[in-house]
Amino acid sequence: MKLATVTHDGRSMAVLVDPDTKTVWPLEAMLGRPVPNLATILAELDEIKPRLKQSGAGIPLVSVDVEAPIPRPARNVMCVGKNYHEHAKEFTKSGFDSSASSAADAIPTAPIIFTKVPECVIADGVDIRYPAGVSDSLDYEAELGVIIGRAGRGISKAQAYDYVCGYTIINDVTARDLQGKHKQWFLGKSLDTFCPMGPWLVTADEVDPENLAVKCWVNDELRQNANTRDLIFDIPTLIETISAGITLRPGDVIATGTPAGVGIGFTPPKFLQRGDRVTIEIEGLGRLSNKVA
Numbered sequence: 001m002k003l004a005t006v007t008h009d010g011r012s013m014a015v016l017v018d019p020d021t022k023t024v025w026p027l028e029a030m031l032g033r034p035v036p037n038l039a040t041i042l043a044e045l046d047e048i049k050p051r052l053k054q055s056g057a058g059i060p061l062v063s064v065d066v067e068a069p070i071p072r073p074a075r076n077v078m079c080v081g082k083n084y085h086e087h088a089k090e091f092t093k094s095g096f097d098s099s100a101s102s103a104a105d106a107i108p109t110a111p112i113i114f115t116k117v118p119e120c121v122i123a124d125g126v127d128i129r130y131p132a133g134v135s136d137s138l139d140y141e142a143e144l145g146v147i148i149g150r151a152g153r154g155i156s157k158a159q160a161y162d163y164v165c166g167y168t169i170i171n172d173v174t175a176r177d178l179q180g181k182h183k184q185w186f187l188g189k190s191l192d193t194f195c196p197m198g199p200w201l202v203t204a205d206e207v208d209p210e211n212l213a214v215k216c217w218v219n220d221e222l223r224q225n226a227n228t229r230d231l232i233f234d235i236p237t238l239i240e241t242i243s244a245g246i247t248l249r250p251g252d253v254i255a256t257g258t259p260a261g262v263g264i265g266f267t268p269p270k271f272l273q274r275g276d277r278v279t280i281e282i283e284g285l286g287r288l289s290n291k292v293a
Contacts, residue, residue: 001052002286003027003166004200005037005071006064012071014038015064016052017200019286023058030055038201039070042149042250045165049203068123069168069201070147073253076115077195078242079143079172081185082108083232083257090265094176111233111241116172116255117190124199127293128173130274131191135175138272138292141258142216142224142280144209145170146235147201148252155243160236163248166201167209169280169288170255176264176271196278196290197253206284209235213283214259218276226259233257 002017006024014035015024027035030051035041041048082088085107092106122128130138149165172189173196179188209228216224233241238254263270272278272292279289 001049001203001206002200003038003069003203004198005067005069007067008059008064012036012067014041015059016054017061018054022061024061024064025054025056025058027052037067037071039074039251042147042165043151045149045203066123066125066199068121068197070121070197070251070253071123072121073118073251075249075252076117077121077170077253077255079114079116079189079255080233080238080257081112081114083111084226084230084259085232086260087258087262087265088232090260090262094264094269107232111238113242114185114189116195120190120192120194122193122196122290124196124288124290126196126290127193128196128272128278128290129191129193130292131175134191135177135188136271137176137269139174139176139263140216140218140223140272140278141172141174141262142214142282143170143172143255143258144212144214144228144282145197146209146238146254146256148248148254149250151247151249153243153245153247155239155248157236157240160239161204163239164204164235165250166203167207167285168197168201169199169282169285170253171196171278171280171288171290172255172258176269196288198288199286202285212285215281216261217279218270218272223270224259224261228256230259231256
């Protein structure tokens with residue numbers, strides 16, 4: 001099941017999506033109450049899912065503006081650094097890695113967790129703002145996003161998937177020069193528009209997150225081509241690590257890390273320029289595409 005947050009006739013609403021027929025159906029008609037965005041129903045998604053069915057003609061997809069599935073999450077987007085073996089190696093070799101003092105530190109021994117401010121979340125199709133005068137080293141990172149549907153703390157790996165309601169695509173846009181300059185990654189990851197997300201939430205029952213093809217193109221050039229089975233720390237490990245002392249809440253988003261092929265992995269680096277388009281495809285989750293402007 002694919003669900004989205006959209007704007008239609010000036011009003012935000014959560015909808016059921018059929019990408020094949022390019023049609024959406026408002027959840028409010030199925031549930032008998034307003035549902036302004038997906039975040040408002042995640043905690044009850046398992047309970048209400050049987051009631052979410054296509055009925056009637058629906059609304060043409062072209063008639064709505066698709067927002068990020070969790071527009072501006074209530075909390076920072078939680079992200080994972082260096083979580084694919086080959087990307088960890090290319091990042092350490094790049095000279096931008098403040099978390100490693102030598103090549104021996106390339107592969108982390110525990111998950112590296114950082115965050116992006118929720119205000120940097122944008123939807124599929126919205127422009128990534130080129131931050132002139134702030135950074136000239138923009139990079140892309142294709143990532144599988146995990147959306148939490150149940151509150152919990154101290155979640156074990158064995159229980160972890162019980163707390164996941166769905167998945168989406170995230171582009172962890174990064175200002176590499178700021179990332180290197182400030183050592184901590186927060187500033188370089190959180191500039192305005194630096195978290196494209198979407199196009200929809202695909203419910204957990206339709207996704208095998210441990211075996212998904214992840215691809216990223218810049219314009220027509222395929223830059224990243226990997227599979228989530230190559231993650232260093234799998235999703236249960238990430239949820240166990242984060243929830244050990246932090247209560248996860250419905251609507252929390254975890255970006256699981258990016259594979260090799262980012263701009264800094266090339267010699268010389270291939271940073272994003274105005275006019276470039278970044279398109280990310282994750283198997284079964286659709287495509288997320290944004291232009292740099």
